[in-house]
Amino acid sequence: MSYRAKILFRILVLGLNIGLSYSFYAQDSTKTKQKKIKEPKHFFSNTVFADFYNKPSVDLKDTSRIGKQLGSYGVAQSCVSFYAPLLTINSFNKDSSVNSNFHLLLAGTAYYLQPIFSGITKHTLAKYGLGVRAIYNTGKKSIFFIESTPFLTQDITPGSAPNGTWRMSGTLLWSYSASKSFNFRLGATKSFLWGNRLYLPFVGIRLGRIDGFNFSAQFPKNVSLNLPVSNVFRLSLYTKPQGGVFNFSNQDTVYDSKYYKNGNILSNKIIQFGRYELLTGLRLDVVPCKWLNFYVSAGFSTKNGIAFYSNSFNKNNKFRLGDFYANAPQNSGYINCGITIRFGRTKSFYNNQNIMEAHDLNNTIDPGDSNVNPGNGNIIIPKKKAAKSLKPSEVQDLIDANDF
Helix, strand or coil, X not given: CCHHHHHHHHHHHHHHHHHHHHHHHHHCCCCCCCCCCCCCCCCCCEEEEEEEEEEEEEECCCCCHHHXXXXXXXXXXXXXXXXXXXXXXXXXXXXXXXXEEEEEEEXXXXXXXXEEECCCCXXXXXXXXXXXXXXXXXXCCXXXXXXXXXXXXXXXXXXXXCCCEEEEXXXXXXXXXXXXXXXXXXXXXXXXXXXXXXXXXXXXXEECCCCCCEEEEEECCEEEEEEECCCCEEXXXXXXXXXXXXXXECCCCCCCHHHCHXXXXXXXXXXXXXXEEEEEEEEEEEEEECCEEEEEEEEEEEEEEEEEEECCCCCCCCCCCCCCEEECCCCEEXXXXXXXXXXXXXXXXXXXXXXXXXXXXXHXXXXXXXXXXXXXXXXXXXXXXCHHHCXXXXXXXXXXXXXX
C-alpha cells in the first residue's frame, strides 16, 4: 500500500471512530436529557354520570274535576350530568407537601321527567342546568363549599306553547372533620326537591370513616348507612327526597280559571308542576376499575306529593308557591340504576382526609338540584391485609389506583 493510501485509510478509520463515539453518546440514557413527565393539575377528574328511574302508576283516587281528569300517576325520568375541574390552586408546606388548596369546577345537567297521567297527554318536562362550584380546603379540619346552578325548565311535549322559565338553586356549606370518624356540616340551600321553592338550612353529620363503614345524615339531601364490602362492591341502605318544579303545558286545560277564585279569566298556557317523594331502598355500587362504576337500587317510594301552580297567581310570589291542586299519591315500589365514568389523570389523594371530604361534598350535591348521586367510586377503600402479607402486584395496584 502506498504512503498516500495509508494516510487516507487512517483518516477514514479515525472518522468512523468519532462517528460511532458520538452516536453512542447520543444514545446513552445517562448522557441524554431526561424527558420531563407532566404532573396532573387537579385532584378532581372529569366525571360524567347518567341516572335512570322508574316507578309504576297508581290511582290518584280523587273525585274532584282535576283528579278525575288526571286519572292515575306514574313516573319515568332520566338524567345526564357532569363535573369538570377548571382551576386548582395549591399552597405548600416547607417540605413541599400540599397544605391548602382551592378548586373551581364546572357542573352541568340535562334532566328529563315524564309524569305519566292516564287521563291526559304524556308530557316530557326538561331541565337544563350549568353552574360552578368552589371548594376551599384549609389544609386543617375545615372545608368551605359553595355552588350555584341556574337552570331552565321547559315542557318539550309536541304541541306545547313556547315556554321556558329560569330558576336558581344553590348551596353554601362549612364542613368540619373533628376526626377521621366524625364530620359535621352546616349551611343553607335553595332547593326545589320538595316540589316547591324552599329556602332550607343544611345540617349534616357522619359517624365512621369516609372510606369505611359509616352512617351519614345530610338534611335535606339523604340519610344513608354505607358498607364497603370491598373496593369493588359497596352497599348502602338509604332514604332521600326526590322531586322538583317544572314548566307544564296547559294544553289539556288542567288549569281552568273558571274554577279558580274570584272568577278571573286569566291566560295560563303554561302552568307549574311540582312533585316530591321519599325513596327508601338498598343500593349496590360496582367499581370494576378506577374510571368506571355503575349502580342499581330498588325500594319503596313513600310520602308522595304532586301539585299544580298557576303562573298568574304566583306572579309576584318570591317564596313558597301557592297551588290550585294537590294530591298525595299512594306508595309504590321503584327501580333506579346509573353509570359513572371518570377520565383524566389526577393528583394522588389516597388517605388524604380533607381531599376525600371534598370529593364527598362534590358528590353529595348534584348539579341541577335533582339529588342524583354518582357515588364515591373515586375514594379508595383500603385493603384489610397486614403489610407483610401484601403481594408486590397488590402494591402496584394500589399505586396505580391513586395516580390517575
